[in-house]
Amino acid sequence: MRKFLHIVIFALLLCPMMLAGCGSVRHEDYMRLHIRANSNSEADQAVKYLVRDHVVEYLTPYIASVSSRQELIDMLEDKLGDIESVADKVLAEGGFTYQSHASINYEYFPTRVYEDLVLEADYYDALILGLGTATGDNWWCVVYPPLCFVGGADVTGTGFRYKSKIVEWIKSIM
Secondary structure: OHHHHHHHHHHHHHHHHHHHOOOOOOHHHOEEEEEEOOOOOHHHHHHHHHHHHHHHHHHHHHHHHOOOHHHHHHHHHHHHHHHHHHHHHHHHHOOOOOOEEEEEEEEEEOOEEEOOEEEOOEEEEEEEEEEOOOOOOEEEEEEEOOHHHOOOOOOOOOOOOOOOHHHHHHHHHO
């Protein structure tokens, strides 16, 4: 009975938020990062993750210093060549003959789930890092807000991790 009561209370609280548009995820609030592998070969997929590690490490201090999505986009536009250099160095050290190409695009993406966050199918700004032909599977995350770093590097320098009390409460009653 207690669980049922909690669910009813939650539903009553949630309905006005949904009607008012609160709690909805707007694509304009996010900046995505996609690293697209050259192909789906085992070697190309493996190097994609090595590139990811180095690029995320390179970007972490810069992301920590930005306070808005537009500031992040401006910073990334200035760093596109450096991001390519970081990726190209990893590729060269691995013996790969192709290079990377970085750009900031406004692209359509299908619905994706990132931990407890659902990004609905829509157009999003994204830093796209293509490796070689970029026809293989990709790795992606949300770079703003910096959700890529949840459970990893602390880009805010605060030691905080993004959490939702509502999600925690729902999990506790289920």
